[in-house]
């Protein structure tokens with residue numbers, strides 16, 4: 464039987480009285496992998512921070528719904544912190560985390576301090592454990608890397624160090640927020656392969672955030688598409704990318720460049736929805752080619768189409784699926 468590691472039920476996130484994210488329903492099973500995609504500002508990073516229990520540093524909180532991790536209710540930041548799950552059960556590699564390495568601290572110090580803080584040496588000297596971790600993330604000559612500083616490493620090496628730090632406490636769930644951004648294509652592939660190996664070989668659950676659908680396709684079993692602070696479509700990655708049902712997912716796929724693609728790329732007209740002026744109904748309606756007056760009446764709830772596919776669009780049953788947009792995903 465599959466074991467649920469993370470369960471977000473109708474989660475909303477608020478900062479300074481403004482609801483920035485709403486209606487997040489997501490489950491990650493032990494050893495499962497979920498992608499979160501959406502354009503900038505859609506709420507991906509705040510959702511990750513909520514899962515990792517680090518909203519408070521932004522002055523944010525989960526204002527509605529419930530969040531449980533490894534069977535514990537961690538909806539409030541206090542419950543999350545008191546449960547001591549960070550680093551051991553869940554860990555977050557935030558966006559641009561590579562630049563968070565202290566330039567004056569050797570890589571070895573970063574690792575041994577983290578291992579000690581998490582009490583995660585596993586009965587061996589922290590330095591030996593640090594060497595093991597660098598080896599595990601595919602860094603050659605780990606002893607040499609331990610003595611180096613961040614500026615002496617390439618971008619790909621720094622990202623591997625970040626992954627080593629993230630897995631130091633043997634977490635059950637790794638959340639990686641845009642882990643391949645700012646890396647060149649061949650290094651991106653290697654980092655994705657490493658995340659996939661950790662997910663498959665060590666049964667570590669993975670939440671992978673990206674605005675690149677190709678990245679998510681390569682490494683996740685299911686995907687949640689976010690727009691305007693809400694999940695608008697969710698299902699197995701194969702189903703969502705091959706047979707997208709939400710007009711926003713379809714638009715994202717039409718706008719995506721891919722090698723060998725022959726059809727014209729079509730951008731998404733209009734500007735993204737903004738939290739200080741959310742539309743009254745469907746948040747994508749002002750940009751949607753299929754919108755009718757009824758779409759402005761109320762925010763559509765997620766509707767289950769089948770066991771592997773949920774969509775929040777009030778016209779989902781009328782609109783035909785354009786499988787061609789998914790064919791090149």
Ligand SMILES: Nc1ncnc2c1ncn2[C@@H]1O[C@H](COP(=O)(O)OP(=O)(O)OP(=O)(O)O)[C@@H](O)[C@H]1O
Pocket residue numbers: 478483501502503504505506507508509510521558674737738
């Ligand atoms: N600390 C904050 N204070 C106020 N608003 C915030 C804060 N952090 C994020 N927001 C707003 O919340 C919304 C969601 O932001 P979030 O960073 O989660 O988006 P995202 O999908 O991760 O975007 P990106 O791909 O650019 O990282 C945006 O409108 C953003 O401006």
